[in-house]
Amino acid sequence: MLEVKSLEAGYGLVQVLRGIDLNVNSGEIVAVLGSNGAGKSTLNNTISGLYKPFAGSIQFEGQEISGMASERIVEMGLVQVPEGRRVFPNLSVLENLEMGSYRRGKGNRAKNIEHILEIFPRLSARLKQLAGTLSGGEQQMVAIGRGLMAEPRLLILDEPSLGLSPLLVEQMFTLIKKINNDGLAIVLVEQNVVQSLAVADRAYVLENGEIALSGPASELIDDAQLKKSYLGI
Template identity: 55%
Template sequence: MLKIDNINVYYGAIHAIKGVSLEVTEGEIVTLIGANGAGKSTVLKTISGLLRSKTGEINFMGENISTLPSHKIVERGLAHVPEGRRVFLQMTVQENLEMGAYTQKNRDTDADMEQVFALFPRLLERRKQIAGTLSGGEQQMLAMGRAMMSRPRLLMLDEPSMGLAPLLVEQIFAIIQEMNKKGTSILLVEQNAQMALSIADRAYVLETGSIAVSGTGEELIESDKIRKAYLGG
């Protein structure tokens, strides 16, 4: 459903992404792992239209989206949960979720919200609370729930485990798997390679702007090279 072909992204003179190609097929969880500064977040931002690739093509559901503005890309069913729990701090949990349905004009969003609350019961408890007063894990859940409100076919998650306690990380990953079972394809960027590879169907390893290795999640967990470089021995 998503096919990226040989994209090149620059920050001014810096060549950040050097000819990256990757693919997500319907129903998959695909993960993109790599060290700090490898360009993982840059790839996601380019797909969702926040950054532009100089060359190459991004195809989503058979349409070239590499020149579309970001709000049109969301309308096509490709949602992005940016890094660092970017929620609307001054709005309540419910209002944040309503914002997520922004592109769903004239449609009743109650059912969607019920689904989000089913995935994240914690958000239901905090429905009327101001988002800025939520804990880090709850804000991450809110950011994910908000993205689900736009009824995405493909959900891109940027470092959902960042700065969370191990128990919460497990919860978040369990929810990602549940979302996937309900029919949303996932493209997951992670530093926590162990967790990411354990739930992924396929994985790509990004090194200084290019894809170094790719394979199924199991293959990469078992590869010596990957274990040494990313999984701590």
């Protein structure tokens, strides 16, 4: 579904990513793990068309999207939920959700809102509330819901657990698995190694802009290098 080959990318003249090879198959959850500064967000933003790659190839459903404008990429069904929740604070929850469907999925807006409220039932009572007044967990639900409104075929979630309490983190990963059960492929970019590997099918570990480790999540969880680097054990 998504195939990244020999990707080199960065900001301005600063190269962040070097020789990234990554692929995502239909219906999979693929975790991209790494500490701060490893290049996770650069990878997201390059795949999403927000940054132009220096070199390499990015193919989505067989079509080259490397360097393509982000709006075209969203129209093709590759949608990113950026880190830090980034809701539209002065718009209501409903307006936030509707914003997600202008580029893609407008025809099914009502049906999609209904579906999102089934996934995140606690948003039902808050549809008219300003998104900026919601709690962190609810804002994350709105951000993911807004991404789902675009009827993605592949959803990139950038650090959805960032800033949430441990209980909410667990709930968030359960919800991610629930969304994936509908057949939606997900790239889960995270620092939370344990929870991510628990829900992911496969994972890549980014270090200093390069893939340091990759493989099935069930194998990586026992990897000695990963345990030492990220879990301190």
